[in-house]
Amino acid sequence: MSVTIKDIAKIAGVSHSTVSRSLNDSPLISDKTKTRIKQIAKDLDFQFNANARSLNTKKTGTIGIIYPEQMEEFRVNLYHSSLLSDIRYSLERENLDSIVTFPKNRFTKESNIKKLINQKKIDGLIIIYADISKEELEFIKEAGIPHIFLHYIPMLGIEDEIELIATDHYFGGKIATEHLLELGHRRILCLTADYSIGGQEFLQRTEGYKNALVEKGIEIDEKLIIDGNFTFESAYKIVLENKTLFENVTAVFAQNDLMALGVIRGLNEIGFSVPEDISVIGYDDSEMGMYFKPKLTTVHQPREELSKIACEYLIGVLNKKPIYTEIPVYKFVKPTLVIRESTTKKK
Amino acid sequence: MSVTIKDIAKIAGVSHSTVSRSLNDSPLISDKTKTRIKQIAKDLDFQFNANARSLNTKKTGTIGIIYPEQMEEFRVNLYHSSLLSDIRYSLERENLDSIVTFPKNRFTKESNIKKLINQKKIDGLIIIYADISKEELEFIKEAGIPHIFLHYIPMLGIEDEIELIATDHYFGGKIATEHLLELGHRRILCLTADYSIGGQEFLQRTEGYKNALVEKGIEIDEKLIIDGNFTFESAYKIVLENKTLFENVTAVFAQNDLMALGVIRGLNEIGFSVPEDISVIGYDDSEMGMYFKPKLTTVHQPREELSKIACEYLIGVLNKKPIYTEIPVYKFVKPTLVIRESTTKKK
DNA sequence: CTGAAAGCGCTAACAA
DNA sequence: TTGTTAGCGCTTTCAG
Numbered sequence: 001m002s003v004t005i006k007d008i009a010k011i012a013g014v015s016h017s018t019v020s021r022s023l024n025d026s027p028l029i030s031d032k033t034k035t036r037i038k039q040i041a042k043d044l045d046f047q048f049n050a051n052a053r054s055l056n057t058k059k060t061g062t063i064g065i066i067y068p069e070q071m072e073e074f075r076v077n078l079y080h081s082s083l084l085s086d087i088r089y090s091l092e093r094e095n096l097d098s099i100v101t102f103p104k105n106r107f108t109k110e111s112n113i114k115k116l117i118n119q120k121k122i123d124g125l126i127i128i129y130a131d132i133s134k135e136e137l138e139f140i141k142e143a144g145i146p147h148i149f150l151h152y153i154p155m156l157g158i159e160d161e162i163e164l165i166a167t168d169h170y171f172g173g174k175i176a177t178e179h180l181l182e183l184g185h186r187r188i189l190c191l192t193a194d195y196s197i198g199g200q201e202f203l204q205r206t207e208g209y210k211n212a213l214v215e216k217g218i219e220i221d222e223k224l225i226i227d228g229n230f231t232f233e234s235a236y237k238i239v240l241e242n243k244t245l246f247e248n249v250t251a252v253f254a255q256n257d258l259m260a261l262g263v264i265r266g267l268n269e270i271g272f273s274v275p276e277d278i279s280v281i282g283y284d285d286s287e288m289g290m291y292f293k294p295k296l297t298t299v300h301q302p303r304e305e306l307s308k309i310a311c312e313y314l315i316g317v318l319n320k321k322p323i324y325t326e327i328p329v330y331k332f333v334k335p336t337l338v339i340r341e342s343t344t345k346k347k
Numbered sequence: 348m349s350v351t352i353k354d355i356a357k358i359a360g361v362s363h364s365t366v367s368r369s370l371n372d373s374p375l376i377s378d379k380t381k382t383r384i385k386q387i388a389k390d391l392d393f394q395f396n397a398n399a400r401s402l403n404t405k406k407t408g409t410i411g412i413i414y415p416e417q418m419e420e421f422r423v424n425l426y427h428s429s430l431l432s433d434i435r436y437s438l439e440r441e442n443l444d445s446i447v448t449f450p451k452n453r454f455t456k457e458s459n460i461k462k463l464i465n466q467k468k469i470d471g472l473i474i475i476y477a478d479i480s481k482e483e484l485e486f487i488k489e490a491g492i493p494h495i496f497l498h499y500i501p502m503l504g505i506e507d508e509i510e511l512i513a514t515d516h517y518f519g520g521k522i523a524t525e526h527l528l529e530l531g532h533r534r535i536l537c538l539t540a541d542y543s544i545g546g547q548e549f550l551q552r553t554e555g556y557k558n559a560l561v562e563k564g565i566e567i568d569e570k571l572i573i574d575g576n577f578t579f580e581s582a583y584k585i586v587l588e589n590k591t592l593f594e595n596v597t598a599v600f601a602q603n604d605l606m607a608l609g610v611i612r613g614l615n616e617i618g619f620s621v622p623e624d625i626s627v628i629g630y631d632d633s634e635m636g637m638y639f640k641p642k643l644t645t646v647h648q649p650r651e652e653l654s655k656i657a658c659e660y661l662i663g664v665l666n667k668k669p670i671y672t673e674i675p676v677y678k679f680v681k682p683t684l685v686i687r688e689s690t691t692k693k694k
Numbered sequence: 695c696t697g698a699a700a701g702c703g704c705t706a707a708c709a710a
Numbered sequence: 711t712t713g714t715t716a717g718c719g720c721t722t723t724c725a726g
Contacts, residue, residue: 002465002490004703015713020705030711047465051398051407052703055718060398062446062468081428088447093454097468099409099444100435107440118349118394120719121409121444143349232638261638268640288635291579291608293615351719362697367721377695399719402702467703 003044012037023048054120062097063314064122066113068129068152069102079284079301080128083151086304087126090311096123103129111136117143124148124314130155137162146317148329150310153200161328165310168332169201172299173208175337176253176281179297181216184346185251185279188213190225191235191263192255205255205283224249228259235259239266246270250278250346257282257289257298264292264342279343294341302333309333350391359384370395401467409444410661411469413460415476415499416449426631426648427475430498433651434473437658443470450476458483464490471495471661477502484509493664495676497657500547508675512657515679516548519646520555522684523600523628526644528563531693532598532626535560537572538582538610539602552602552630571596575606582606586613593617597625597693604629604636604645611639611689626690641688649680656680 005023009016014033021029022037023046040046054060065087067080084100091098099122101112113136116122125145130152137156140147149164156162180188190209193202210220223245228234235254239246239262246252246267254260260282264274272278274294282289282298289296309331316323324331352370356363361380368376369384370393387393401407412434414427431447438445446469448459460483463469472492477499484503487494496511503509527535537556540549557567570592575581582601586593586609593599593614601607607629611621619625621641629636629645636643656678663670671678 002467006703016703017705017714018712020703021712024705028711033711045461045465047462049402049703050466050468051401052718053705054398055396055402055703055720056705058718061466088449089453092449092452095452095455097446097448097463099446101444102435102439105439105442106436108442114392115394116444118392119397119408120349121397258638265638265640288638291605291612291635292639293612353719363719364698364721365696367719368696371721375695380695396719399702400721402704402719403721405702 003046004049005046008037008040008044008046011040058120059318060121060123061095062099062122063091064113064116064125065098065100066103066125066127066129066132067100068131069106079286079303082287083128083303083307086307087150087311090308090315094315096315103132114139117145124318126150126310126314127154128152132156146314148310148314150306163313163329165306165313165329165331165333167201167301167306168334169204170208170211171332172283172301172335173205173253173255174212175208175335176205176283176299177209177212179337179339180251180253180279180281180343181212181218183251183279183343186218186346187221187249188224188251188253189245189249190253190255191228191238191259192225193228193230193259202255209253228254228262230256230259232258232262232265235262236266236269237262239263239270243270246272246278251343252278252280253283254280255283257284257286257296260296260298260342261289261292264294264296275342275344276347279346281343285338290340297340297343298338300336300338302335305333349396350393351396352393355384355387355391355393358387405467406665407468407470408442409446409469410438411460411463411472412445412447413450413472413474413476413479414447415478416453426633426650430475430650430654433654434497434658437655437662441662443662450479461486464492471665473497473657473661474501475499479503493661495657495661497653510660510676512653512660512676512678512680514548514648514653515681516551517555517558518679519630519648519682520552520600520602521559522555522682523552523630523646524556524559526684526686527598527600527626527628527690528559528565530598530626530690533565533693534568534596535571535598535600536593536596537600537602538575538585538606539572540575540577540606549602556600575601575609577603577606579605579609579612582609583613583616586610586617590617593619593625598690599625599627600630601627602630604631604633604643607643607645607689608636608639611641611643622689622691623694626693628690632685637687644687644690645685647683647685649682652680 005016005019008019019037022034104111125147128150132154134156149162151166154162192206213220228238252263254263260280264280267274267278274280282296285298285300289298312323352363352366355366366384369381370388451458472494475497479501481503496509498513500513501509539553560567599610601610607627611627614621614625621627629643632645632647636645659670
């Protein structure tokens with residue numbers, strides 16, 4: 001059987017509340033007994049029973065992370081697994097555990113968010129997921145669970161007040177395009193993706209693209225804005241099926257790295273070299289981009305920063321020391337340009 | 348405030364124990380009250396308070412997953428994030444949550460395994476991690492926590508009885524090599540990796556390689572067995588730094604996909620085409636291999652099966668219905684060959 | 695078949 | 711500064 005505060009109390013010859021207070025660093029206890037009891041606890045490798053504890057304190061020491069079901073395994077995986085690592089890192093510092101779960105149980109279709117909250121398994125929620133229902137959001141708010149949306153802008157109406165940390169995709173789309181403009185490109189194909197899935201993020205990238213062109217006095221050619229579906233394959237096919245389009249263009253802005261790589265492969269196949277004939281810039285800066293040839297020029301999503309800020313925010317409100325005073329928190333982090341080999345001056 | 352069994356008891360006009368029994372499907376309760384109470388619970392969106400519950404039952408409904416700190420982010424990420432997805436899928440079926448954590452807290456250096464167990468946060472443990480200490484293993488066993496090692500063979504001495512589900516890497520190394528032999532290749536370079544990190548898995552792949560050669564009556568040339576360090580970069584460099592070696596070889600067995608891709612890139616750089624001049628086979632079947640050109644021939648690690656078996660085993664012992672009778676469980680799943688484009692007949 | 699009561703390990707009034 | 715006690719929400723004897 002594992003050791004409880006009663007055991008320690010017996011050994012130390014004090015009451016179990018004294019043990020509790022000591023280990024919780026209560027100012028009520030004399031330093032002498034405190035250190036003595038702490039020593040005993042340490043010797044016995046004592047840890048509080050988290051369940052008993054949370055029954056009183058309503059604190060579990062674990063955070064729920066809601067993670068999108070991966071529609072297209074690879075793309076999602078790539079980006080999110082590093083997000084998760086970064087989040088874990090921040091939480092570890094505060095000795096918080098995390099339960100990662102999909103929005104719904106895939107067998108029972110129950111909302112895991114509601115389940116975790118009702119079961120009292122978590123103290124807070126990091127939601128990396130756009131398609132949350134109004135009902136769920138209401139539920140979270142009513143339960144008073146601190147929460148933050150990370151990366152995805154929920155698809156709910158904007159009337160809803162939400163706490164959000166995300167990438168400034170408008171800015172990202174803009175700097176990507178400006179980079180190509182600076183290299184002398186004028187006809188730039190923009191490979192975007194179906195907006196509805198990832199909140200508005202792709203739409204924003206396209207807006208950035210358009211705005212960069214407009215500021216440069218270039219007319220927007222809607223035929224140059226094409227809808228892919230996130231994947232390598234789709235982008236690859238688009239190139240093969242729209243040869244003439246690509247022949248009339250000197251640069252491509254693909255709104256994620258996977259599509260950029262697909263485009264490059266497609267272009268190679270129809271006889272273009274990248275970046276000599278056509279420059280290609282991606283978006284995400286997934287590590288994979290470095291393994292291809294040419295190494296991918298791309299827009300770096302500030303994952304580390306996003307995770308860090310989200311955790312700090314959440315931890316702040318959990319500890320009743322909020323780091324932000326403006327409510328609701330609504331923060332956009334600017335991505336940065338990573339210039340590698342897949343873009344070059346227009347010939 | 349959220350609803351408790353007492354609330355339901357009041358509404359139903361019964362005692363809270365009756366509610367508890369009803370919701371737990373006790374045979375002691377009449378069907379009539381049972382259904383009535385279940386209905387009320389459902390209407391109120393009731394869920395048991397997991398903490399109060401585990402205080403009695405010693406069951407938390409969550410599984411701890413110990414996950415290696417990623418030495419080389421990318422390689423590890425790629426493989427493990429799909430493992431984790433598969434595990435989550437199996438656990439979800441049983442309504443189990445999971446806490447994923449690294450072996451040690453990176454700030455306090457505490458063992459997270461011991462912490463989770465002592466805090467009573469988990470019912471069982473899936474350990475995807477080789478470098479567990481003897482002390483930790485003892486601790487797990489003494490605590491009586493059901494556990495299973497997944498993928499990695501712990502680096503402890505073999506005297507220790509452990510429960511393990513892993514890939515049969517010997518078999519994997521063998522079929523990879525046999526594939527090349529069947530294509531007529533005789534001088535096959537074997538790019539392995541430093542054994543000490545991943546348990547013995549790379550050593551086993553090399554053994555499989557050797558054995559395939561021996562069975563075919565081919566003498567083993569130790570100069571053809573080279574130590575990489577898992578990464579794309581390392582493999583790439585090895586090619587550039589050992590040109591003559593690669594000139595005297597018609598095929599390469601790289602013991603993971605990333606190194607295979609690095610080799611291909613290196614070979615291209617020094618003027619060889621793959622597979623025309625040199626065939627290359629990888630290992631892992633990470634999805635990335637499909638995006639390169641040529642598409643990578645490789646050995647598929649049976650991740651889905653590994654996760655499935657591990658979860659079934661664990662769930663079995665948690666439910667006191669073990670699916671295996673032989674103890675300890677020590678199971679190796681055979682990988683399979685995936686032939687794509689990077690290997691071909693010897694000229 | 696149902697209820698009363700004890701207790702899981704802890705925290706937090708309230709006393710002393 | 712410390713001990714006593716009640717109670718968090720649940721399960722589980724033991725009675726009825």
